[in-house]
Amino acid sequence: xxxxxxxxxxxxxxTFLSQFYSHYLRNRIHALYPYFPRNFFxxxxxxxxxxxxxxxxxxPLPSSSFDSPVLVTKRSRVHGIVEGILERVLMNLxxxxxxxxxxxxxxxxxxxxxxxFMIFERGPRAFIDETAKxxxxxxxxGSSSRSLxxxxxxxxxxxxxxxxxxxxxxxxxxxxxxxEVGKIxxxxxxxxxxxxxxxxxxxxxxxxxxxxxxxxxxxxxxSDSSVDGTYSIPLLFEKVPEIIQEESQWTDCEIRNxxxxxxxxxxxxxxxxxxxxxxxxKPRKMTQYWIRYTFGAVGLSxxxxxxxxxxxxxxxxxxxxxILEAKNSTISFFKNHVEQPILxxxxxxxxxxxxxxxxxxxxxxxxxxxxxxxxxxxxxxxQAKGKNIPANASDQEMLEIVMDRYEKELMHPIQNLLNGELxxxxxxxxxxxxxxxxxxxxxxNQILRANEINFAVLTALPxxxxxxxxxxxxxxxxxxxxxxxxxxxxxxxxxxxxxxxxKKRIVLYQHYVDQGLERDAQCMFGLALYSLNRLYHSVKWHxxxxxxxxxxxxxxxxxxxxxxxxxxxxxxxxxxxxxxxLLPSQSRR
Numbered sequence: 001x002x003x004x005x006x007x008x009x010x011x012x013x014x015t016f017l018s019q020f021y022s023h024y025l026r027n028r029i030h031a032l033y034p035y036f037p038r039n040f041f042x043x044x045x046x047x048x049x050x051x052x053x054x055x056x057x058x059x060p061l062p063s064s065s066f067d068s069p070v071l072v073t074k075r076s077r078v079h080g081i082v083e084g085i086l087e088r089v090l091m092n093l094x095x096x097x098x099x100x101x102x103x104x105x106x107x108x109x110x111x112x113x114x115x116x117f118m119i120f121e122r123g124p125r126a127f128i129d130e131t132a133k134x135x136x137x138x139x140x141x142g143s144s145s146r147s148l149x150x151x152x153x154x155x156x157x158x159x160x161x162x163x164x165x166x167x168x169x170x171x172x173x174x175x176x177x178x179x180e181v182g183k184i185x186x187x188x189x190x191x192x193x194x195x196x197x198x199x200x201x202x203x204x205x206x207x208x209x210x211x212x213x214x215x216x217x218x219x220x221x222x223s224d225s226s227v228d229g230t231y232s233i234p235l236l237f238e239k240v241p242e243i244i245q246e247e248s249q250w251t252d253c254e255i256r257n258x259x260x261x262x263x264x265x266x267x268x269x270x271x272x273x274x275x276x277x278x279x280x281x282k283p284r285k286m287t288q289y290w291i292r293y294t295f296g297a298v299g300l301s302x303x304x305x306x307x308x309x310x311x312x313x314x315x316x317x318x319x320x321x322x323i324l325e326a327k328n329s330t331i332s333f334f335k336n337h338v339e340q341p342i343l344x345x346x347x348x349x350x351x352x353x354x355x356x357x358x359x360x361x362x363x364x365x366x367x368x369x370x371x372x373x374x375x376x377x378x379x380x381x382x383q384a385k386g387k388n389i390p391a392n393a394s395d396q397e398m399l400e401i402v403m404d405r406y407e408k409e410l411m412h413p414i415q416n417l418l419n420g421e422l423x424x425x426x427x428x429x430x431x432x433x434x435x436x437x438x439x440x441x442x443x444x445n446q447i448l449r450a451n452e453i454n455f456a457v458l459t460a461l462p463x464x465x466x467x468x469x470x471x472x473x474x475x476x477x478x479x480x481x482x483x484x485x486x487x488x489x490x491x492x493x494x495x496x497x498x499x500x501x502x503k504k505r506i507v508l509y510q511h512y513v514d515q516g517l518e519r520d521a522q523c524m525f526g527l528a529l530y531s532l533n534r535l536y537h538s539v540k541w542h543x544x545x546x547x548x549x550x551x552x553x554x555x556x557x558x559x560x561x562x563x564x565x566x567x568x569x570x571x572x573x574x575x576x577x578x579x580x581x582l583l584p585s586q587s588r589r
Contacts, residue, residue, distance in 0.1 A: 055540075056086050056090065057090070057536050058553070058556075058557050059079065060178060060561055077192075078195075081196075081200075081262065082181055082199075085203065085262070085266065088270060089170055089173060090529075092273045093170045093526075095277050096166050096170065096277060098282075099277060099280065099282050100159075100163040100167055103159045103160045107160050111149040114152035114156060115145070118148065118152040119131065120291060123283070124290060133148070134148060158280075162280055166273070166276060168523045169210060169213040170273075171525075171526025172523045173206055173207075174529055175522040175523070176209075178526075178560070178562065179525075180199065180203070181199070182561065193255075196255065197250045200255075200258045200259065201258075204258075210237075210269075211237045237265040238264055238265055239261070310322075333462075337459060337462050338463045341456040341457065341460035341463075342460070344459075365438065366435070366439055369438055373428070373431045373432060373435055374395055374398075376427075376428050377395055377399060378391065378393070380401070380405070380421070380428060381393075381398045381401045384401055384402075385401065402428055402429075405425060406422070409421055409422040410422070484535075491538075492583070495538050496582055498531055498538065499535065501531045502528055502573065505524050505527050506528055506566060506569050506573075507570075508524045509521050509525045528559075529560055536553075542581035548579050551579075552579055552581075555572050559572055559573070
């Protein structure tokens with residue numbers, strides 16, 4: 001069942017035509033002026049890019065290829081050609097992989113979720129078209145929901161199949177080029193100018209094979225596709241002329257022409273891949289969440305109108321009053337929960353000596369009262385007993401003597417009040433009460449002083465939690481720990497998943513080799529190279545910071561080596577996970 005293109009796909013033709021004719025214009029200028037630099041426009045555009053060009057996965061060349069500076073210029077030209085091919089193929093492969101992952105994730109969803117995607121996540125135009133079709137189907141035959149689910153499945157499956165085939169073709173081409181460089185690696189380092197012609201001829205043949213594979217995909221898309229294929233641009237790669245292939249030694253002009261042919265093929269490949277990816281790419285974030293953004297825009301508009309009605313522009317002072325109240329509340333909050341607690345803590349810390357001196361004076365006053373009570377008890381006890389009492393006798397023992405005498409005196413209170421010791425015993429108890437009161441007040445004062453810092457900290461807790469929340473939000477925004485290049489736990493998980501992905505593809509590559517499936521084996525090896533390239537970029541900065549980069553780089557190069565046995569590669573992977581940049585997060589150990 002034909003499905004109308006979404007809003008994102010309707011602009012694909014114009015985008016592709018602009019890219020195609022820009023490539024065409026650049027090639028025509030170079031044909032008229034051979035010495036005009038082909039990368040003039042790309043170099044001009046690089047000045048306005050925010051991200052610099054990243055280093056590609058190292059070539060499978062001997063490690064001693066850079067020891068001798070004699071042939072540095074010739075080698076740099078050979079390396080530049082091969083690295084340029086690998087880099088641009090990896091970029092196209094990454095573009096295909098991102099879109100393929102999106103559609104594969106959608107393909108695993110239920111039918112209702114697929115139908116919801118077709119209606120609500122492809123833009124307002126698709127929403128109107130699919131809603132109209134759904135209503136027409138309900139009025140006509142009542143099975144429009146089943147038809148919508150089927151069309152959604154066909155829509156998604158078509159993109160999964162085409163992008164999977166395109167990914168396999170690009171991965172196979174990448175593996176073939178990489179293996180070819182690995183076969184002649186030593187000869188290419190020893191005599192680059194002699195091996196360069198044969199390498200260019202081989203790469204030209206590989207382009208022809210890729211053309212047949214991708215052309216087949218294009219034919220399938222033209223014959224049976226739910227995507228509008230109005231613009232059909234043939235993919236015709238240029239080949240190295242036969243007369244040059246038969247010569248044993250190439251001239252510089254012939255080598256330059258062959259190199260130009262390779263670069264023209266890369267330009268055509270970029271333009272063609274752009275066409276296929278644009279036609280089958282995933283919707284943009286703005287398109288997927290257009291309903292949320294629409295409601296957000298409406299809400300923001302309503303809020304803006306409401307604020308306008310309360311602003312000075314319409315003669316209202318409500319907004320100014322609210323701003324003033326918010327300002328006063330903020331200042332009050334700052335003084336009560338930030339300034340005053342900090343000042344209290346500062347005063348408590350810097351006035352400790354003064355308070356300690358004051359506490360010593362209060363303690364001395366209590367000691368004087370205690371000494372006075374001790375002398376009064378000692379004098380009363382000696383008079384009551386009629387004998388000398390040791391000066392070190394406890395106050396409790398002497399107080400028992402006073403209480404015994406006090407009980408006896410109370411038997412005749414009037415008589416003993418005038419002639420006895422009743423008044424003296426009462427005065428001693430008053431002195432004891434004074435001592436107990438001063439001791440209790442001293443202990444209470446010490447408790448309050450000891451908790452002054454705690455009270456200040458409790459007052460500052462709201463401001464502390466608010467600051468902590470703000471710091472966490474700012475840290476999460478700056479960190480952006482969703483990619484493998486990050487520094488947090490999620491980034492470490494992503495890097496370990498890349499290692500697991502490399503291991504899985506290496507094992508599948510060996511399985512296809514054992515089964516004699518050469519094409520599938522080359523495809524899987526190309527996908528392994530793609531994963532290794534992503535791992536290479538994601539761990540480089542972290543490994544350089546920890547001093548592990550040289551060793552880790554050698555391990556990645558070994559994993560990409562075509563001639564290394566699978567058992568040896570698995571051994572390399574087993575000890576790669578011990579690097580610090582690939583270990584689990586510290587909080588998860």
